[in-house]
Amino acid sequence: MILAVTVLGVLVVYHLTRSPDKPADLRSQITTYLVAALEQSPPNYHDHGDHPGATEEARTLCATRVFGFEPTDATQLADVRTVYGHHFCVMAKKGIPWEGAPKLVGPFVADLTVNPPRVEVAAPTESQTFAERVQQLIPEPYRAQAFEESLEPTAMEELRRRYDEAVR
Secondary structure, eight states: EEEOOOOOOOOOOOOOOOOTTHHHHEEEEEEEHHHHHHSOOOGGGGTTOTTTTTTTEEEEEEEEEEEEEETTTOOOOOOOEEEEEEEEEEEOOTTTGGGOEEEEEEEEEEEEEESSSEEOOOOOOSSHHHHHHHHSHHHOOHHHHHHSSSHHHHHHHHHHHHHHHHHH
């Protein structure tokens, strides 16, 4: 599924797992950009259907973990064309506890050559399993990470804290 997203601002930068050969600052910039884009997109673009909270009144909260990007030698956000990672978005609506909130979690590929960026999530389809979608979208060097936990523990704790605050 392709998510249409609009970038409106800079949001929280999450702790990232990074390789020593990648500039931490660039990974942080990518994460901030993608989180902002995902959080500013309307809830219906997160494919939550008729689940409770999937209305325009719901606030979308997201976190991401970046596996890698292309070109791999990019040194600034403007040079990055494609991003591979994992995202976790939750619809925050007053009165809905975390356990009942609609969530969308999974590996993604983001095309940053268009504005707003185009994000495609490796979700199963009628004709493809989750594993097949991951193999289709995520290049081999990042595939193993696509099947691991979606976020670092600190990023998940921060997302949960933000959720609890938003639904009060």
